[in-house]
Amino acid sequence: MLTNQIISWYLQNKRDLPWRETKDPYKIWISEIMLQQTRVATAIDYFNRFMHQFPTISDLAKAKEQEVLKLWQGLGYYSRARNLHETAKTIHTKYKGIFPKSHKDILALKGIGTYTAAAIASFAFNLPYAAVDGNVYRVLSRLYGIEKAIDSAEGKKYFQKLANETMNNARPEIYNQAIIEFGALQCIPRNPKCEICPLLSTCYAYSNKLVEQLPVKSKQIKTxxxxxxxxxxxxxxxxxxxxxxxxxxxxxxxxxxxxxxxxxxxxxxxxxxxxxxxxxxxxxxxxxxxxxxxxxxxxxxxxxxxxxxxxxxxxxxxxxxxxxxxxxxxxxxxxxxxxxxxxxxxxxxx
Ligand code: SF4
Structure with a gap:
């Protein structure tokens, strides 16, 4: 029920983004790494330039590191660009330029963590792995009223399990995209659009006036x-x-x-x-x-x-x-x- 509501919201509200028009795991991977550090509007330009210069994994694998970093200039987190390059080389040699299809092999690639592996496995190959990013933590914590800290090991484990259970196994690709987009556009960090939310009647945080308190974080990292x-x-x-x-x-x-x-x-x-x-x-x-x-x-x-x-x-x-x-x-x-x-x-x- 919940998953169907989120999917139906998504089909009516989703943004048209270049990496959504494809099932190509290479494009999905690049977009996911870019989106970890920048806003969607900025990522679109970087993504298009990146794809223009390195249309395939093998093109990226053969590039010089300096070229890759130059294209990444301004995005920050340059270790991610270096990891991308390393991983492209691994895929080029170990998998003959073809992106691995199993979740286990994807997760074993350098620079690809739990979230990114689940995103690639589900978006590209429709595999049943729940992708839990900041948006998903927020939506689930509010919907179910969960006060476990999202930055604690216990909290992460708990939310991953809940996300797996909530996911509609039949349509992981669309569900994962839908809940992430729902968190990015509807159930946003400050002033979420509760009044026009299709989940209003079932949302624990809304009924209990906890929207601003959730999700919970345990540590504030010192600057x-x-x-x-x-x-x-x-x-x-x-x-x-x-x-x-x-x-x-x-x-x-x-x-x-x-x-x-x-x-x-x-x-x-x-x-x-x-x-x-x-x-x-x-x-x-x-x-x-x-x-x-x-x-x-x-x-x-x-x-x-x-x-x-x-x-x-x-x-x-x-x-x-x-x-x-x-x-x-x-x-x-x-x-x-x-x-x-x-x-x-x-x-x-x-
Ligand atoms: S009612 Fe508000 S807090 Fe609850 S899911 Fe909808 S937007 Fe988020």
């Missing part, structure tokens, strides 16, 4: 503050970059020379630090511009960033950094923070 001083060291149209190779955010993306400090400091103090001296020795440099603080928010980090522009003889640092020209920036993947700064410079020089 860490980091202080980045990016040195934009340029000479005419050339400037210095480095590839981030450490195990941290933005692995294998490019950035300007960076001094990270444990607290905010003034430029006067920065030029007295060991890091600055290591880089420039006692060179007399003319600082052209110091930006105001830009706060770049990641999921659990706030990057307090200042850009310091110095024009200098950058060849003196070419052993430590890479020199690139403005005409080459489309070849390099940059974090959004650097991309925005570069765009500003281009804008101010045109």
């Amino acid at each position: 860490k503050n980091r202080y980045f001083y990016y040195l934009f060291l340029s000479c005419k149209s050339r400037f210095l970059v480095e590839k981030r190779e450490i195990k941290d955010i933005w692995k294998n993306l490019y950035q300007y020379p960076l001094i990270e400090y444990d607290k905010a400091i003034s430029t006067d103090k920065l030029i007295q630090t060991i890091e600055w001296k290591k880089l420039f020795g006692n060179q007399n440099l003319i600082i052209r511009r110091v930006s105001g603080e830009v706060i770049h928010k990641l999921s659990h980090q706030n990057l307090h960033t200042v850009f310091i522009h110095i024009e200098m003889n950058i060849d003196s640092l070419k052993n430590k950094y890479q020199i690139i020209d403005f005409s080459e920036i489309s070849d390099y993947p940059f974090p959004k923070l650097i991309e925005d700064h570069l765009n500003n410079i281009i804008l101010n020089n045109t």
Whole structure:
């Protein structure tokens, strides 16, 4: 009954999305990974560009990692793009470019967790695995009045079991899509549209005035503050970059020379630090511009960033950094923070 109501709501309200017009597991996989980190409207553009450049798994497998990261630029969570690439290579070699069809084999692929495996298995192959994402947690917790924390191991297990039981085994593909869409459009986090909800009469949270309290989360993850001083060291149209190779955010993306400090400091103090001296020795440099603080928010980090522009003889640092020209920036993947700064410079020089 409940499943039929959700499916019937879905058939009348669903959005037309490019990855909904297909049963191709490759396309579904890419869209699901993109949707884990961005809004649908943004994902559509990225998805279309990605499919244009890598129409098949084998095209993706044969690409250079730098190309994949460049296409992912701005989406964030770059480890997901690196995993996608790795997994495409696995499918290309181990499965001859054909996406595995069993839930067990899909789940064994790198970067594919319980939710994504269930989504691919059900959307592409109509297999009876309930895909439980944030939308589904919200809908089920409200409908059934469940107060178990959705971020606890116990809660996750409980909701997965409930979702499996609730799922209409005969139509897992449509049901999974329907309940996710229902959570995304109807039973939304703030001010859900209860008055026009087809499940109003059976909804526990609505009858018990618990809509705003559900779902329950146990922990609030603390946000860490980091202080980045990016040195934009340029000479005419050339400037210095480095590839981030450490195990941290933005692995294998490019950035300007960076001094990270444990607290905010003034430029006067920065030029007295060991890091600055290591880089420039006692060179007399003319600082052209110091930006105001830009706060770049990641999921659990706030990057307090200042850009310091110095024009200098950058060849003196070419052993430590890479020199690139403005005409080459489309070849390099940059974090959004650097991309925005570069765009500003281009804008101010045109
Ligand atoms: S009545 Fe409100 S809270 Fe309950 S399922 Fe519908 S939209 Fe969600």
